[in-house]
Amino acid sequence: MRCDVITLFPELIRSALGESILKRAQANALLDIQIHQLRDFAVDKHHTTDDVPYGGGGGMLLKPEPIFAAVEKVKSLRDGAVRIIIPSPQGKIFNQKMAENFSQDKRTLVFICGHYEGIDARVAQGIEIEEVSLGDYILTGGELPAVTMIDAAARLLPGVLGGATSALHESFEDSLLEHPHYTRPYEFRGMQVPEVLLSGNHGAIRDWRRAHAIINTQERRPDLLTEAVLSPDEKQGLPLGPCLMEE
Secondary structure, eight states: OEEEEEESOHHHHHHHHSSHHHHHHHHTTSOEEEEEEGGGGOSSTTOOOEEOOTTOOSSOEEOHHHHHHHHHHHHHHTTTOEEEEEEEEEEEEOOHHHHHHHHHOOSEEEEEOOBTTOBOTHHHHHSOEEEEESSSSOOSBSHHHHHHHHHHHHTTSTTTSSSTTTTSSOTTGGGOOOOOOOOSOSEETTEEOOGGGGSOOHHHHHHHHHHHHHHHHHHHOGGGGGTSOOOHHHHTTOOOOTTTTOO
16 A cells, blocks of 8 residues: 655654554555655745635635645656545545545555645646545644544555454444453453353354444444344344343
8 A cells, every 4th residue: 555645744644654553564565655745845945835815814725836746746756646635624524435445546545734724726626636534623734634544544454453354343344333342351340251252152252242233333323324234133123142132
């Protein structure tokens, strides 16, 4: 997976993506991240990347010239096969399916990180872009959304997580939230691990986890159930086994 990030604040990207799992993914050549300082593409001696908006109003806008120059440079480095993404509250909402789509795309993902009051509208007019939003709120810049999207997509790549199935059966897979998880000790402050998880009965454990994923989703995110693939019994809320509802 190849990603280029165009930003005024490279260290925000470098520090977030240079640790832990994503650091190892890059070291193992599973993830290729290139970071470009937008100021390097400014056309004046002061490396100006922003200016006041026409028509008045507060704040500053990122100028089109440096962004066009940066995109053209990235295209030349990546042989033109790029997919350009601008984090924006006006874009499509990012979700797990989009993360999967990003992870499987053979093109280079190019993230243009906005700042201040936004980006000159001619960027969207002259460059084929996708606007993607993390949700209905405003952040100070596009760096954190870009990092979030890269992280969500990269962890789905084969070999990035520890085991071959580590990315399976997680929240939002199959449009369901995850089931509860437990580890040692068996008992903590009077709270015990459900016995079915100690039984060694893999079928019963699988059924328990499936049932509790549905319960968890129904309680916390019932909107997801409209897209979940459920059996007739699950849709009717019928019990799937004597141990499934065990607390």
